[in-house]
Amino acid sequence: MTAVCLQGHSEDALPRVPCPPINFLYSRFHDSIRSELDALSQKVLNLDQSAEQGLLDRLISLKERYHFLEQVYKYHSSVEDEVVYPALDSKVKNVTSGYSVEHEHEEHLFEQLSRLLADSVRQTGAEQIATVRQLVCKVEEIHTTLRKHLAKEEEQLFPLLLEHFSFAEQAELVAQFLCCIPLTTVDVVLSWLKPAVPAHEQEQLLAQVREVVPDRLLLQLLVTWLSPSSSRPSTAHGAASHSPLQPRPAAQHTTTADHRAAGAQGALEETPLQDIVHLHGAIRSALHGFASDVSALQASPHGVNAAQLAGLVERHRFLRAVCAFHAASEDEVLFPAARSCGAHAGPPGQVSECEKDHTDEYQSMEDLGRLLGQVKSYARRGAKEVGGLLNDLKAAAVRVYSFNDAHMAREERGVLPLLQTSLCAAEQRTMVWRTLRAMPLRLLERMLPWMAGQMTEKEAASMLSNMRLAAPDMDSTLVELLSRWALRGRPSSPEPKVQEGPENFPNQTCCCTGLVKTSSTALPAAPQPPLPPAKRQKTAHAGAQGVPSSQGTRAEADEHNTTPAALVPDRGNPIDHIFQFHKALKRELRSMEADTCAFGTALQTAVKASQVADMKMQLEGRFRFLWGIYRAHSESEDEIVFPALEARETLHNVSHAYTLDHQQEEQLFKDLDEVFVKLRSVTDLGTLRAIAQRMQRMCAAMRATLEQHVHAEEQELWPLFAEHFSVEEQEDLVGRIIGRTGAEVLQAMLPWIASAFNEDEQRGMMESLRSASKNTMFDQWLSATCMDPRHGTSSPTSSPPRTLEGEASPLGEFAAYLHSPPSGSVAAPQGNTAAAATFRPGWEDIFRMNQKQLVTAVRRMWNDDTLDSDRKAYLMQRIMASRYIVAQQHKRGEGPTAAKAIVMPVGVPFRSYHNAATQTLGCAHYKRRCQVVAPCCDRVYTCRHCHDEAEDHRLQQGSVVSMVCMDCGLRQPAGGTCQGCGQSMARHYCGICRLWDDEADKSIYHCPFCNLCRLGKGLGVDACHCMRCNACMHLNEYDRHKCRDLSACPVCTEYLFDSKQPYRELPCGHFMHSHCFAQYTRYNYTCPLCAKSLGDMSVYFRMIDSLVERDCSTLPGFYRDATQELLCNDCEQRSSAPFHFVYHKCPHCASYNTRLL
Incomplete structure (x- = not known):
């Protein structure tokens, strides 16, 4: 359906298919923006070819066109932020929040572009050329970000709007878009947009809008604007000419409004420009209240209140819009007229100062909004910076109030009196009317009752009378609509209702009645009374922070602590x-x-x-x-x-x-x-x-x-x-x-x-x-790579040894005990007397004790009556585990080393071969061109596996500091290249693991969390490391694996963490060597640790079914009706099963992996 509507003007010959109204706001509007971007982009790129005079003309033209594009894009963003996004969020959650943030960033880019364009127009020569170069880059920034934003909306939001919104609801959104455009600009924007919309689509849109807008006056305005064949002159010029008003000229309008003015002028004690003073008073009051509420938020002992923050954000949005549109209307209407009047009287610099104030006002208001957004974001995540940001926010709010107050006072002292004395009442009314028409309908619906609510009855009546007298006949519908809105704010008493804020006057006419309450109605006011305690979820390190836990435990917390982490956190969140x-x-x-x-x-x-x-x-x-x-x-x-x-x-x-x-x-x-x-x-x-x-x-x-x-x-x-x-x-x-x-x-x-x-x-x-990564070797890897800030830049060999807490001390105590002479009261066994007399190991020797010496030491300790039983058991337990403790210390790079200084003689090299037939150097385990010097026994082996097979102790490979080149025989510090002959020792060399491997078809990577080299292409490529298991695994296995401690193979008991043999994960989550698995499953089908099945046993179980069925038919009658209670090892369910001598089937999962209870 949509595709037919998007074909263009050529579809007039085709049957008319109803076109989604939202096409107007997204497809057509986006296309028009992109077309404008294309045209402007080409003009900007041609700036370098312009002569100096031609360059200035082009810059002025670009400035005007970019200003128009900026305003049009702001109108589009405004209706999205205020209407479309809330409506979409009411139907599809969590899809629009990022887009509003992007709007703020894009607006900031437009601000920067406007400043560059203004500077380039003002400058000359080399300075202008340099600014133009910056301008070209800034244009590229804006065009790229806008195109990205529009493309994202079309890919994500546009389909959702088509799917979840009826044509009537879409038409409401389009109507609200028109209500977000300033009245003076509606016709200009539509005349720019309508050529891109086929006539039949315009007709359909108009008919759909007629059906959904219930308000008669608003509908009349929308129909006038949307009529495809409308020849009505632009309402931007409907009220008065854009040229500055001259002092006391003859009346330009001889309409019925002038005749009404003649009879009403005597009854009015105040000049019409006093309505602007009333608006100033309302803005002053709101800004002062805003600053007071920010101060109260900062001083609150309960921290940042989310409801108060939301209210402040909404009030800032409203005040920012009022101030921005009012300043724009002054720039276009009041100041040109005042400058013209000032040519005859008054201070010449007064208007210029006020114009400069507008730029600073706008910037200070934008800074306040950004600070509000930062406070909201930081407070939500419990950042410690919130306290400082609240101070900045308070200062910014006070600055905005003071600056606007001073600016409005300057206008009321200089500019407005000049206009009041220079212009007649009719001209003043026209000027005020034009300032009102510079605002969009959605804003006027909230601003007029808010403003009228702070006036006396007489002042409000005067304002309404001035509107009726100033507006031309063609705007009578608009006057009636605005007057009705203003009366909403009038209280029953004649006194002003100063306590009412803008949040109390939501949009009722310019709103999508059938969709969702927009931001002006949905957000609470600030300050808010305390709400009942809200349930928040705890974190592990701060119960008051209100962060959910994985178990979903919840705790009561005060509502003010919606973001209490602003007061508490020091470390912050891990993410x-x-x-x-x-x-x-x-x-x-x-x-x-x-x-x-x-x-x-x-x-x-x-x-x-x-x-x-x-x-x-x-x-x-x-x-x-x-x-x-x-x-x-x-x-x-x-x-x-x-x-x-x-x-x-x-x-x-x-x-x-x-x-x-x-x-x-x-x-x-x-x-x-x-x-x-x-x-x-x-x-x-x-x-x-x-x-x-x-x-x-x-x-x-x-x-x-x-x-x-x-x-x-x-x-x-x-x-x-x-x-x-x-x-x-x-x-x-x-x-x-x-x-x-x-x-x-x-x-x-x-x-x-x-x-x-x-x-x-x-x-x-x-x-x-x-x-x-607390369960891993990451800390040791940091030390080995000299990136640990706690150890400076020292190398792992030069840094002082760090021992595991609770492990070094017992071994030191045990070494001191063994080094002391035997007590006279100890009766050593006769067979071990010589050994005890000749071997008294100290700290340096304890790491080289063989098994026989360890047994001797344990026996000596067992027979020592001077040790109490607890102390004796403690030291015996530690010495029996000393091999494990030392191994862990060496693997983590923390154990004290026993390597002595080695003289490296140059001699005839001893060579070993990985493949003797091809003369490939290495050993049975590795292909390499060097041998390692074991620091534990000062012997040379090709690799640690060769050492371990020949000796009664294990070589910790990371402790190797020397190697011998098998080409030239030079003994030298370990490295990837021989210092003597310059030969590369292997394709892969790891300086941490001291691993050399020259296999061309083998991929090896070093895992910083295992702190070992592994087979594979690398973490993130084909492998990943699980921090809970402390194990590397294939990427495809990570999401489906069950976290288990990678300890020893349950078959051969070898420590899997540093095993050279490949291992596999079992369905239950345990691990086993691949070759052990192959041998084990020849006779068993259950895990030796948890007894769960090792694979899909359905075929095997069906075979057992046939055996059981045959046996049951021959069972004696006594057993046929008997049942047995059993527990299934696979599904862990208890159940009853028919009697059998061997096999018992689980009725829940059909498994025979069961045991009788």
């Missing part, structure tokens, strides 16, 4: 440091853009070809690094973070928009990559300059797009983790993210991220990573 990656990313984007600009600047000067080549290489290297870290981050979000959010029932659809962002941003990187590919082969200076300019524009656009994206994530997604995830769940997410990040990537990223953080942030990030 914070993943989002703080954005800080480093934004800094890298700015650096990339700066380098690109520097490259373009260098090409404008005389530069050597070698320098150009170096700059190109450096620039591309930075781009590759940036692309790599961005891709790693976005993949982590798409594969881990976003699915975790979507898994929460209340957060469905919350991440879809951000996934679309990633797709579009990836395309930006690919487009820039194509430019770099071209850059490599180009040597012509002119072509290089053109490519450099294009790269500058693309880098600026990519930076703006990514900044918009990460800002939306920080504002909307980041707080969701504090609200819906416990600390343990957040740590699990962090663990999953870093568990897919390889050692090389971590080595590059951690210093890069840390360089963008302050000391506290660095410490917090590292503690968060350690906490998420």
Whole structure:
């Protein structure tokens, strides 16, 4: 259906198919915006070819067109934020929040563009040219972000609007769009938009609007605007000419309004311009109340109240709109007239000062809004910065009030008196009427009753009379509608109702009555009385923070603590440091853009070809690094973070928009990559300059797009983790993210991220990573790679040994005990007297004790009557576990080493072969060109497995510090290349594990969490590390595996963590060597640990069924009716089964893996 409507004007010959009204707002409106962007983009790119005089003319034209585009886009964004998004959220949850944040960012970009355009028009010469270059990049930023935003809306929101909204509801949304456009601009916008809409679609839209708008007066206005063949003159010029009013000219309107004015003038004691003073008073009162409420929020002992914050956000939105439209009307109406009047009398600089005030007012109001958004976001996620932000918010609110108060007082002292003395009453009324018509209907419906409610009855009657007298006959419907709205705010008493705020006057006429309450009616006022206690979920580290736990435990908390973490947190949430990656990313984007600009600047000067080549290489290297870290981050979000959010029932659809962002941003990187590919082969200076300019524009656009994206994530997604995830769940997410990040990537990223953080942030990030990987060897890997801030930059061999808590002390005590002479009261066994007399090991020797010496030591201790029983048992337990303790210390790089200084003689090399037939050096276990010197026994072996097979103790490979080259025989420090002959020892060398492997077809990676080398292409490529199991596994197995401790193989009892043999996960979640599994399953089909079935046994169980059926037929009668109670090992259900001597079938899962009770 929609496809027929989108074919264009040629479908007039086809049967008329009803077209969705929302097409007007999305498809047609978006196409018009894109067409305008295309036209403007070409004009901007042609600026460099303009002469100086022609350049100024083009800049002025661009300034006017971009101002129009900015206003049109704001109207579109306004109706979405106030009407469309709330309506859509009422039907489909969590799909629009990020779009509103993007609107704010796009508005900020338009502000920057407006300033650049104004500067470029004012400047000349080289200064103007430099500004034009900035202007070109800024245009690229805006065009890219707008196109991305429109494409996302069409891909995600537009289909939802078509699916969930009837034609009548869609027509209501279109009507509200027209109510969001200033009255003076409606016809201008529609005349720009209508050529893109086929005539039959306009007719259908008009008919649909007639059916859904119940208010007679509003419908008359909408029909007038939407009529396809309307020849009505633009209402932008309907009230009066846009030219400045002259002092006391003859009346330009000889209409019935002038005759009404003659009879009414004597009855009015105040001039019509006094209505503007009344508006100033209402704004003053509202801004003062706003600042007072912010101060109360800051001083509240209960912390930030979500209801109060929501009320402040809504009031700021309303006051921002009133101030902005009022300032625009003054710039267009009041100030030109005052400047004309001031040519005859009055201070000449008064108007200019007021005009400058408007720019500062607008900026201060925008800053206040951004601070409000930050406070809301930080408070939701319990950030400690909330306290400081509240101070800034209070200062900003006071500044906005003071600035506006001073500005309005200046107008009331200088500008308004000048106009009152220079213009007649009719002209003043016309001026006030034009200021009202500069506002949209939705705003007027709320502003007029709010304003009238703060007037006396006489002042309100005067305002309504002035409207009726000033409006031309063609606006009589509008006057009647506005008068009706104003009367809503009049109280029953004649005194002004000053306590009423704008939140008490919601839209009733300009609203979608059948859809949802819009933001003006849905948000509560501030301040709010305390609500009943709300139930919040606890976190593990702060019960008052209100973050849900994985078990769903809930606790009562005061309602004011909706975001109480603002008062408590010190460490922050674990997920914070993943989002703080954005800080480093934004800094890298700015650096990339700066380098690109520097490259373009260098090409404008005389530069050597070698320098150009170096700059190109450096620039591309930075781009590759940036692309790599961005891709790693976005993949982590798409594969881990976003699915975790979507898994929460209340957060469905919350991440879809951000996934679309990633797709579009990836395309930006690919487009820039194509430019770099071209850059490599180009040597012509002119072509290089053109490519450099294009790269500058693309880098600026990519930076703006990514900044918009990460800002939306920080504002909307980041707080969701504090609200819906416990600390343990957040740590699990962090663990999953870093568990897919390889050692090389971590080595590059951690210093890069840390360089963008302050000391506290660095410490917090590292503690968060350690906490998420607390069951792993990550801490030891940090020390081994010299990235542990607690150990500076020292190497692992030079750093003081760190022992496990509770383990080093007992071994030290035991060494001291063995080193002491035997007590005279101890009667040593006769057979061990010599051994006890000749061997008294100290700390250095305890790590080399063989099994016989350990047994001797234990016997000595057992026969020592000077030790009490508890002490004796404690030391005996520790010495029997000493091998394990020392092994753990060595594996973690923490145990004291016994390696002595070694002289490295050069002699005839001893060679061993991996394949003697082909003379391939190595051993049966590895292909390599070197041998290792075992520090435990100072002997040379090809690998640790060769050592372990020959000795009665194990070699901890990470402790190896020396090697012997099998080509030249040189004994030297361990490394990847021989210092003597320069030969590479192996294709793969790991300096942490001291692993050499020269197999060409073997992929090996070092896992920073196992702190071991593993077979595979790498973490995040084909493997990942589970922080709970402390085990690496294939990516495909992660989501379906059950977390178990990776201990020993239940068949051969070898420690699986550092086993060289491949192992597999069983269906129950336990692990077993693959070869052990093959042998074990020849005679067993149940797990030796938990007794669950090791696979699909259905075929085997069916065979047993036939045997049981045969046996039952021959059972004696006594047994046929007997039953037996059993427990199924597979489904763990208790049940009863018919009697059998061997087999007992579970009736629940049909398994024979059961046992009798």
